[in-house]
Amino acid sequence: MLLAATMFAGATSASAKTPDGKPFILLLAGRPSHGPGQHEHNAGVQLFAKCLAQGAPQVVTKFYLSAAWPTPEELAQADTILFYADGAGGHPMLQGDHLAQTEKEMKRGAGFVCVHFAVEYPADKGGPQALEWMGGFFEMNWSVNPHWTADYTELPKHPISNGVKPFSTKDEWYYHMRFNDRAGKLTAILSALPPETSVGRDGGRSGNPTVREAVAAKKPQTTAWAYERPEGGRGFGFTGGHFHKGWGNDEQRKLLLNALLWTAKVEVPATGVESKITPEDLDANLDPKGRKPKPPENPAAAPAPGAAPAPAAPAPAAAPAQ
Ligand SMILES: [Zn+2]
Numbered sequence: 553m554l555l556a557a558t559m560f561a562g563a564t565s566a567s568a569k570t571p572d573g574k575p576f577i578l579l580l581a582g583r584p585s586h587g588p589g590q591h592e593h594n595a596g597v598q599l600f601a602k603c604l605a606q607g608a609p610q611v612v613t614k615f616y617l618s619a620a621w622p623t624p625e626e627l628a629q630a631d632t633i634l635f636y637a638d639g640a641g642g643h644p645m646l647q648g649d650h651l652a653q654t655e656k657e658m659k660r661g662a663g664f665v666c667v668h669f670a671v672e673y674p675a676d677k678g679g680p681q682a683l684e685w686m687g688g689f690f691e692m693n694w695s696v697n698p699h700w701t702a703d704y705t706e707l708p709k710h711p712i713s714n715g716v717k718p719f720s721t722k723d724e725w726y727y728h729m730r731f732n733d734r735a736g737k738l739t740a741i742l743s744a745l746p747p748e749t750s751v752g753r754d755g756g757r758s759g760n761p762t763v764r765e766a767v768a769a770k771k772p773q774t775t776a777w778a779y780e781r782p783e784g785g786r787g788f789g790f791t792g793g794h795f796h797k798g799w800g801n802d803e804q805r806k807l808l809l810n811a812l813l814w815t816a817k818v819e820v821p822a823t824g825v826e827s828k829i830t831p832e833d834l835d836a837n838l839d840p841k842g843r844k845p846k847p848p849e850n851p852a853a854a855p856a857p858g859a860a861p862a863p864a865a866p867a868p869a870a871a872p873a874q
Pocket of ligand 1: 591668724793794
């Protein structure tokens with residue numbers, strides 16, 4: 553057993569994969585949080601899985617919802633692991649012995665992808681690991697989390713950028729990440745200049761003198777980045793994803809799907825991972841969150857009086873206030 557473990561640790565590539573040799577991507581969603589359409593972790597990972605099935609059918613994906621945790625066997629097979637979840641002390645990776653379990657897979661070179669709040673870790677737990685595995689993380693009293701419209705006018709030459717055109721979306725684009733400046737290769741994938749108004753008063757996630765100075769000096773801020781560890785594993789951090797509708801943007805969605813392949817060491821197609829989704833796909837699997845869905849914005853789309861009523865949807869269970 554010890555011999556086998558040693559031999560495996562000495563392998564140069566992650567190449568865990570499924571028993572039939574297919575790349576394996578694990579998508580881990582956290583529990584619902586925030587209001588409707590925000591932090592839709594469960595709907596998000598299911599959308600990513602659907603899109604990967606379209607644009608990267610050679611890859612096997614499995615998702616876990618609401619902070620459920622995969623089996624050791626699945627972790628050991630994963631070529632990359634994505635977290636789309638609440639972060640900080642509530643991060644699913646920091647519960648129980650999950651950090652040690654994750655570390656084992658990172659040591660053999662598995663990919664590591666964190667989306668939105670999941671990029672935040674306490675500086676003394678998870679933060680050091682995120683620096684090592686992903687090259688950066690959201691650190692309290694250093695990074696900020698404003699809502700703003702980021703205008704990504706150009707992307708670097710990198711497999712994650714394949715087929716992704718410049719785009720602009722309003723999101724809670726965190727910036728001023730804490731980056732690993734000591735080892736590995738860090739590539740800024742998305743960078744933009746936030747408005748000075750996006751830096752608030754000094755506070756844990758709102759502002760601090762360092763970020764204020766950087767924005768005033770018009771230093772572009774990185775909101776998505778790729779990282780190659782010196783030992784060979786790959787990581788990707790993406791700070792947007794507060795609003796679920798952002799995944800309806802073809803460029804944003806393709807960027808994330810490309811990153812899943814890249815971190816799994818699967819070749820990214822020259823035109824990127826192609827996926828087509830409908831408004832129904834985007835609305836699928838949203839957590840009820842104890843609120844009624846918004847009425848249609850276009851009254852003409854509502855059923856005319858006297859029209860046969862649509863089958864009633866089951867009433868969502870009331871959720872406690874958050
Ligand atoms: Zn958010």
